[in-house]
Each structure stands twice: as C-alpha cells, then as structure tokens.
Amino acid sequence: MGIQERKEREKERRRQQIIVAAKRVFSDKGFNKATMEDIAREAELSPGTLYLYFKNKEELYASLSLRILQYLLIRVEHVNSEKGLGPDEKIDTLMEAMYDVYDFDPLIIINMFHLQSSETLKNLSPKLLEEIKTLSRKALGAIAAIFEEGAKTGKFIDKHPIALADTFWALFSGVVLWEASKKIINEDKDYLKQTLRLAFEIYRRGIEK
Amino acid sequence: MGIQERKEREKERRRQQIIVAAKRVFSDKGFNKATMEDIAREAELSPGTLYLYFKNKEELYASLSLRILQYLLIRVEHVNSEKGLGPDEKIDTLMEAMYDVYDFDPLIIINMFHLQSSETLKNLSPKLLEEIKTLSRKALGAIAAIFEEGAKTGKFIDKHPIALADTFWALFSGVVLWEASKKIINEDKDYLKQTLRLAFEIYRRGIEK
Amino acid sequence: MGIQERKEREKERRRQQIIVAAKRVFSDKGFNKATMEDIAREAELSPGTLYLYFKNKEELYASLSLRILQYLLIRVEHVNSEKGLGPDEKIDTLMEAMYDVYDFDPLIIINMFHLQSSETLKNLSPKLLEEIKTLSRKALGAIAAIFEEGAKTGKFIDKHPIALADTFWALFSGVVLWEASKKIINEDKDYLKQTLRLAFEIYRRGIEK
Amino acid sequence: MGIQERKEREKERRRQQIIVAAKRVFSDKGFNKATMEDIAREAELSPGTLYLYFKNKEELYASLSLRILQYLLIRVEHVNSEKGLGPDEKIDTLMEAMYDVYDFDPLIIINMFHLQSSETLKNLSPKLLEEIKTLSRKALGAIAAIFEEGAKTGKFIDKHPIALADTFWALFSGVVLWEASKKIINEDKDYLKQTLRLAFEIYRRGIEK
DNA sequence: GATGAATGAGTATTCATTCAT
DNA sequence: TATGAATGAATACTCATTCAT
Numbered sequence: 001m002g003i004q005e006r007k008e009r010e011k012e013r014r015r016q017q018i019i020v021a022a023k024r025v026f027s028d029k030g031f032n033k034a035t036m037e038d039i040a041r042e043a044e045l046s047p048g049t050l051y052l053y054f055k056n057k058e059e060l061y062a063s064l065s066l067r068i069l070q071y072l073l074i075r076v077e078h079v080n081s082e083k084g085l086g087p088d089e090k091i092d093t094l095m096e097a098m099y100d101v102y103d104f105d106p107l108i109i110i111n112m113f114h115l116q117s118s119e120t121l122k123n124l125s126p127k128l129l130e131e132i133k134t135l136s137r138k139a140l141g142a143i144a145a146i147f148e149e150g151a152k153t154g155k156f157i158d159k160h161p162i163a164l165a166d167t168f169w170a171l172f173s174g175v176v177l178w179e180a181s182k183k184i185i186n187e188d189k190d191y192l193k194q195t196l197r198l199a200f201e202i203y204r205r206g207i208e209k
Numbered sequence: 210m211g212i213q214e215r216k217e218r219e220k221e222r223r224r225q226q227i228i229v230a231a232k233r234v235f236s237d238k239g240f241n242k243a244t245m246e247d248i249a250r251e252a253e254l255s256p257g258t259l260y261l262y263f264k265n266k267e268e269l270y271a272s273l274s275l276r277i278l279q280y281l282l283i284r285v286e287h288v289n290s291e292k293g294l295g296p297d298e299k300i301d302t303l304m305e306a307m308y309d310v311y312d313f314d315p316l317i318i319i320n321m322f323h324l325q326s327s328e329t330l331k332n333l334s335p336k337l338l339e340e341i342k343t344l345s346r347k348a349l350g351a352i353a354a355i356f357e358e359g360a361k362t363g364k365f366i367d368k369h370p371i372a373l374a375d376t377f378w379a380l381f382s383g384v385v386l387w388e389a390s391k392k393i394i395n396e397d398k399d400y401l402k403q404t405l406r407l408a409f410e411i412y413r414r415g416i417e418k
Numbered sequence: 419m420g421i422q423e424r425k426e427r428e429k430e431r432r433r434q435q436i437i438v439a440a441k442r443v444f445s446d447k448g449f450n451k452a453t454m455e456d457i458a459r460e461a462e463l464s465p466g467t468l469y470l471y472f473k474n475k476e477e478l479y480a481s482l483s484l485r486i487l488q489y490l491l492i493r494v495e496h497v498n499s500e501k502g503l504g505p506d507e508k509i510d511t512l513m514e515a516m517y518d519v520y521d522f523d524p525l526i527i528i529n530m531f532h533l534q535s536s537e538t539l540k541n542l543s544p545k546l547l548e549e550i551k552t553l554s555r556k557a558l559g560a561i562a563a564i565f566e567e568g569a570k571t572g573k574f575i576d577k578h579p580i581a582l583a584d585t586f587w588a589l590f591s592g593v594v595l596w597e598a599s600k601k602i603i604n605e606d607k608d609y610l611k612q613t614l615r616l617a618f619e620i621y622r623r624g625i626e627k
Numbered sequence: 628m629g630i631q632e633r634k635e636r637e638k639e640r641r642r643q644q645i646i647v648a649a650k651r652v653f654s655d656k657g658f659n660k661a662t663m664e665d666i667a668r669e670a671e672l673s674p675g676t677l678y679l680y681f682k683n684k685e686e687l688y689a690s691l692s693l694r695i696l697q698y699l700l701i702r703v704e705h706v707n708s709e710k711g712l713g714p715d716e717k718i719d720t721l722m723e724a725m726y727d728v729y730d731f732d733p734l735i736i737i738n739m740f741h742l743q744s745s746e747t748l749k750n751l752s753p754k755l756l757e758e759i760k761t762l763s764r765k766a767l768g769a770i771a772a773i774f775e776e777g778a779k780t781g782k783f784i785d786k787h788p789i790a791l792a793d794t795f796w797a798l799f800s801g802v803v804l805w806e807a808s809k810k811i812i813n814e815d816k817d818y819l820k821q822t823l824r825l826a827f828e829i830y831r832r833g834i835e836k
Numbered sequence: 837g838a839t840g841a842a843t844g845a846g847t848a849t850t851c852a853t854t855c856a857t
Numbered sequence: 858t859a860t861g862a863a864t865g866a867a868t869a870c871t872c873a874t875t876c877a878t
Binding site for chain 4 (some may be wrong): 448450530531533575577581584585588589590593597609612613616617620621
Binding site for chain 1 (some may be wrong): 391408411412
C-alpha cells in the first residue's frame with residue numbers, strides 16, 4: 001500500500017468518524033439546535049477539524065442525506081438486477097428494501113426534507129448538490145423500472161412509471177414522517193412497521209389490475 | 210354586547226392579524242430565517258406586542274398548524290355529515306377536501322413537521338399542545354369514520370379504520386412534501402395536483418374490494 | 419420640544435456615546451485588536467446595542483474619520499471666509515488650523531489610512547462612503563482655494579491649486595504619522611509640534627515666489 | 628566552501644523565497660486578510676516551514692520593512708559617498724533615489740506604518756526590532772548628512788539636519804500614502820510621480836536660501 | 837529540516853425576549 | 858395595551874501556531 005493510498009484511507013476514516021458523530025448529534029437535537037461544537041465533541045475532534053473535511057454545517061448535514069441515498073440506490077438496483085423475479089415479486093422485494101432503508105437510518109428521512117430549503121441549497125457546493133440530484137434521479141428511475149416492467153406484462157395499471165415511483169416514494173416517506181410525528185406527540189408505541197406494511201399493501205392492490 | 214365581549218373580540222382580531230402576518234413571513238423565509246421583527250413589521254405592530262398574544266416564537270409558529278388543522282377538521286366533518294352519500298362518494302369528497310386543505314396553505318404542511326422536533330414541543334404551552342393533539346385526533350377520527358363506513362357496507366377492505374386514516378394522511382402529506390422537494394431541487398413545473406390525483410386514485414383502488 | 423425631536427436627540431446622544439468609546443478603544447488597541455465587546459463595555463452598553471447605531475465594526479470605525487473630516491472642513495472654511503487676510507496670513511491661519519485638527523484627535527489621522535483598504539470600503543454603506551468622499555473633496559478644495567488666491571496675487575508659485583493642496587495635506591499627515599512611529603519605536607519625547615512647524619515653514623518658503 | 632557555509636547559504640535562500648512570497652501576498656491582501664497558508668502556498672512550502680524561518684506572522688511582516696530600509700540605506704549612502712557632487716546635485720540624486728525606493732516596493736511604504744502598532748512591536752524579537760531601529764536611524768542620518776552639507780556651504784537654511792531629514796521623509800511617505808488613498812477611493816489615474824515631483828520641488832525651494 | 841493535519845482560542849454578528857415608559 | 862430600545866446569550870467559522878511523523 002503506497003503512502004498516498006494510506007493517507008487517502010486515513011482521510012476517509014476521519015470523514016466517516018465525523019459523519020457518524022454528526023448523525024448522532026443531528027438526530028438528537030435537529031439541525032438548528034445542534035452546534036458544530038457538539039459534533040466536534042462527539043467526534044472527539046476540535047471544531048476546526050470539522051472544517052477540514054466539510055465546507056460548513058449545511059454541507060456536513062447534507063452529506064448525511066447522501067449516505068442514505070447511496071444505500072437506497074444500491075438496494076433498489078439490486079432488486080432490479082435479480083433474475084427470475086416477476087413484477088409481483090419485485091414489488092415485494094422493493095418493499096423489503098424500503099424497510100431496510102428505514103432501519104439503516106430512521107431519522108435521516110426526516111432530515112432529508114431539510115434539503116428543500118433554498119437557503120440550504122445555496123450553501124452546498126455544486127458538486128455535492130449534483131451528487132444528490134443524480135442519486136435521487138437514479139433511485140427514482142430504478143423504482144420506476146420495476147413499475148414499468150409490471151405495466152408491460154399487464155400486471156399493473158398503465159401509468160407513467162416515474163409518476164408511480166413518485167407516489168411510491170411519497171407514500172414511504174409520508175408514512176415515516178407521520179409515524180415520527182405521532183411518536184413524538186403521543187409517545188405511542190412504534191407502529192411504523194405495521195403502518196408501512198398496510199400502506200404498501202394498499203399501494204400494491206392499487207396498482208394491480 | 211358587553212364591554213368584556215368587545216374586548217375579547219378585539220383581542221381575537223389582533224391574534225388573527227398576527228397569525229396572518231406570521232404565515233406570510235414563515236412561508237417566505239422558513240422558521241429559522243424569519244425573525245419576530247419581520248413578523249411584527251408585516252403585522253404593523255411592534256415586536257413587544259407579539260409577546261402579548263403568543264408566548265414565544267415556537268408557539269406562534271405552532272398556532273399556524275392549529276389553523277390548518279381546524280380547517281381540515283371542518284372540511285372532513287362536513288364530508289361525514291353529508292346525508293345521502295355512499296362511501297365511494299364520500300371518498301371522492303374527502304379527496305376534494307384535501308385539495309382544498311392544500312390550497313388553503315400549501316406551505317404549512319411542510320411546516321407541520323416542525324412540530325416533531327422535541328425541542329419545539331418543549332417550548333409549547335400544555336394548553337396549545339393539547340389543542341393540537343385533540344384536533345389531530347378528531348380529524349383523523351373523522352377520516353377513519355369514512356373508511357369504517359366503507360368497510361361496513363363491504364365496499365372497502367376490512368382494516369382498522371384509524372390505520373387506514375393514518376396511511377391516507379401520510380400519503381397526502383408525503384406527496385405534498387415530495388413534490389415540494391422536487392420543485393426546489395429540479396425547478397420542475399408544478400405537478401402537485403396530478404401527483405395527488407394519481408396517488409388518491411391508487412389509494413382508492415387499493416382499499417376497494 | 420416635540421416627542422419626535424426628543425427621540426432624535428436621544429438617539430444622537432447614544433451615537434456620540436458610542437463614538438467616544440470607540441475612539442478610546444480603537445486608539446488604544448488599533449482596529450484589529452479592538453473588539454466590539456471592548457467598545458460596548460467602554461460605552462457601558464451591550465454589544466447588540468452597537469449594531470442598532472452602526473451597521474458593523476468597519477462603519478463604526480469609519481464614522482470616527484468622518485468626525486475629524488467635519489472638524490477639518492469647518493476650520494478650513496472658516497480660514498477662507500475670514501475677511502481682510504492676505505494669502506500669507508491665510509497660510510498662517512491654515513497652519514494654526516492644522517495644529518488644532520491634530521489636537522482634536524491625534525490618533526485618528528493614523529486611523530484614516532485604514533479607509534484605504536478596499537476590504538474596508540466594501541463594508542461601508544454607500545451613504546457613509548459618499549459623505550467621506552464629499553467631505554474630503556470639500557476640505558481639499560478649501561485648502562486649494564487659499565493657494566489659488568496666493569497664486570493670483572503673485573505671491574505663490576503658479577501650480578495647480580489642487581496639486582498644492584494635495585502636497586500640503588500629504589506633508590501634514592506624513593509628519594503626524596512619522597512622528598507617531600518614532601514615538602512608539604524610540605519612545606522619544608513629543609517633537610510633533612516642532613516638526614510640524616518646521617515642515618510648514620519649509621512648505622511656505624517653498625511655495626512663495 | 629565548507630558544509631557549514633553551504634547550509635547557511637541554503638537557509639538564506641529559503642528566507643528570501645519566503646520573503647518574496649510574503650511580499651506578494653501581503654501586497655495583495657494586506658496584513659490581516661493574508662493568511663500564513665496563503666504565503667506558504669505562494670512560496671511552495673508548508674505552513675510549518677514558515678515558522679522555521681520566522682518567529683511569527685508579525686515578524687515575517689516586519690522583515691519586509693527591513694528589506695526596504697536596507698535598500699533605502701544603500702541608495703542614500705551611495706548618494707552621500709559620490710564624489711564631486713554639490714548639495715544641490717545631491718538633493719537631486721536623493722530624490723531620484725526616493726523614486727526608486729518607491730518603485731522597489733510601492734505598497735510596503737503603507738505597510739511600514741503597521742510597525743507603529745504597539746501590539747505589533749510586542750510580537751517582534753528584540754533582535755529584529757533593534758535592526759529596524761538601527762537601519763532607520765542610519766538612513767535618516769544619511770539623509771541628514773546631505774542637508775548638513777548644504778547648510779555648511781550656505782546653500783540651505785540652517786536647521787537641525789535630523790529635523791530636516793524627518794520632514795523630508797515625512798513628506799515622501801505622506802505623499803505615497805495620500806496618493807494611495809486617493810487611488811482607492813476615487814479610482815483616479817496614477818498621479819503619484821507628478822505629486823512626488825511637485826512635493827520635492829517645493830521642499831527643495833523651501834530649504835534653499 | 838520539512839510537513840500538514842490538528843488544534844482551539846478568539847469574535848463579529850444576530851435575534852428572541854424583556855421592560856421601562 | 859402597546860411600544861421599541863436595549864439586552865446578552867449563543868455560535869459558525871477562521872487561522873496562527875504546534876508537533877508527531
């Protein structure tokens with residue numbers, strides 16, 4: 001292993017160290033209440049060091065969203081590439097994937113809506129923004145491909161696949177957010193999985209002919 | 210009209226004046242970028258006066274959510290109380306109602322997720338929090354009642370009506386939020402209405418036997 | 419006195435209170451070492467209050483320069499408007515005026531060179547910048563008028579009056595700055611007045627025919 | 628050449644490399660906006676290395692002033708040592724020298740006033756401070772010698788030569804600074820040389836009997 | 837000597853909230 | 858009630874300097 005390579009690796013390790021700390025702190029306190037000092041303390045680094053790896057607070061935050069998008073894309077593309085699955089089974093596997101995405105980081109879904117704020121977007125480097133856009137587009141495209149296949153075989157209703165993918169993703173994130181709200185306000189038990197299952201069931205019945 | 214009553218009315222008028230201004234400013238700038246002075250200026254009042262009517266910024270913000278919940282409840286209860294409508298027609302009317310809720314305040318749906326933050330909840334007075342909880346529960350119950358009726362007549366699948374109402378509400382807010390994200394990131398045209406229609410169509414097909 | 423007027427006066431009093439404190443602190447520590455908190459403490463106000471009266475640190479600093487320019491202009495215009503003085507006597511009175519300007523605020527001359535920095539200029543409001551430019555131009559014009567008169571009567575060498583005013587002003591500020599340097603480095607006694615007198619004497623001999 | 632000597636020479640080369648880079652960066656951005664990293668980058672060295680050659684930022688900055696003082700001294704001493712020049716001609720040659728000093732580093736004149744700040748002086752090593760003082764004194768003395776000679780031959784007015792040298796230097800730096808201010812604020816054309824010429828002409832007339 | 841990653845003290849500025857009038 | 862001037866706590870970010878390699 002060359003010295004260059006070792007340095008690269010060390011650098012990436014630091015980035016991850018910071019991201020992990022940031023995830024914990026942002027999840028705990030939300031974007032605005034979390035301070036860079038909190039994150040530095042959690043990462044056992046100094047505040048200044050954070051800025052060696054991330055341009056600013058917004059960009060650090062956005063990097064978290066990037067992570068879940070990457071995971072989502074991998075999972076969804078994997079569903080698509082599986083051989084010998086019919087549209088029905090693919091939908092099942094897609095739903096399983098969504099459960100995992102949720103498990104991967106239950107709170108970051110909420111955080112992703114932070115990206116909306118145009119103030120936020122202004123502070124992101126074009127490169128990061130482009131990455132996020134590309135990943136989103138790809139993930140949505142991969143989901144759409146599943147629906148398209150179903151439509152072709154005559155199993156699913158014949159709607160624009162991207163539009164279907166949109167509603168599917170909206171349903172998923174809507175449930176996650178809504179259940180999060182309920183949990184905080186009512187301190188209810190965790191019905192998320194059940195609600196997701198019901199939502200997916202309805203969705204699937206809704207798109208089948 | 211007693212002097213007491215007149216005062217009460219005057220007070221309520223002021224509250225509304227502030228809420229209207231706050232809605233405009235928060236919609237424009239989001240919670241964090243909006244300052245109390247911005248709102249005071251918009252309401253043509255002084256900053257100090259705002260605190261005579263609202264305990265703090267969070268509570269003022271939460272009051273906006275209260276408003277849309279009130280509107281939602283009125284619309285949904287009205288659907289329920291209409292005589293001579295079958296479950297199918299009630300679902301149709303419910304969907305119409307949701308369009309109106311969105312039109313009533315397109316951005317406040319996004320804002321409602323602000324309530325999630327436990328930091329926010331800490332700053333709300335118990336009274337306001339209780340009002341919000343009650344309204345949410347009532348509105349959800351009213352939606353659930355529609356599904357329950359459908360299930361009884363054998364039109365809809367037989368699931369727990371509150372669970373159905375949950376998924377319905379999640380779908381609605383998920384679409385609104387998702388479309389908002391897309392609009393900001395991709396600067397696409399406004400597909401919201403179309404996406405909502407498709408989502409509702411799928412949902413209805415999904416719950417019908 | 420109307421309530422409006424009283425408020426205006428009160429506001430101006432506060433501005434002066436801050437300017438006086440700022441002058442003391444900036445003179446002591448220089449622009450960069452002086453903190454807004456230092457100034458606030460000196461003015462017996464809170465840091466936030468400073469920003470009600472001055473846009474930022476640079477603008478507060480520049481306001482000090484404005485003050486001496488105003489004083490300079492008044493003095494120089496007064497020299498010009500005096501009746502019955504020949505060019506020679508006017509030069510004498512001008513020199514007297516310059517001594518007073520120096521006494522008015524010995525350190526602020528040094529500070530005026532801070533205005534050069536283009537970084538500084540960027541942070542000034544156009545209004546303030548315009549005021550400074552206008553005052554500078556007027557003061558220089560007033561000095562030039564004296565030289566012009568001298569040239570017309572054949573007393574002084576026939577050079578462009580503005581150019582003469584430039585060299586005169588440069589000589590004055592050069593001496594002040596140079597003596598300030600010497601004082602700090604060598605901790606010598608204060609020769610400023612003597613050096614100024616010599617410089618002015620040479621200058622006057624230099625421009626007389 | 629011994630190994631010791633070669634090392635010494637190498638070390639001096641590095642110092643110069645850094646000084647040249649520092650001059651460029653400080654001229655561009657001024658003392659406060661220029662960062663040690665900027666300078667390191669310009670010198671194609673690492674930030675840490677700068678500290679092997681200069682105690683701190685202030686001392687690096689002061690070293691630039693040292694350089695111009697050295698140049699000034701060489702030029703002025705050369706004027707003095709020229710044989711066969713009368714006082715008049717020496718003054719002429721001195722003025723030429725000052726033009727060259729200005730050309731050598733137009734911005735560093737401005738920077739020399741940075742040394743005034745007592746904060747700055749605190750951070751300089753006694754050795755460097757002593758060097759600067761000595762050089763200043765020598766340069767001033769050399770200028771004074773010219774005036775003294777003029778006085779002895781009855782050409783110039785009979786004033787204390789050091790005092791004359793002070794006013795001469797003050798005039799020079801005053802013009803440079805004043806023209807710099809004007810250039811930035813008014814974005815005028817570059818009148819520096821013309822103004823210097825006029826100032827010197829007046830000065831010479833002023834000191835001649 | 838040279839490096840450059842890490843440090844962490846330092847500070848301008850903002851803005852929710854208060855309170856004397 | 859209403860005001861709005863004053864408050865002062867809170868915080869993102871910078872950068873001179875250090876030190877392990």
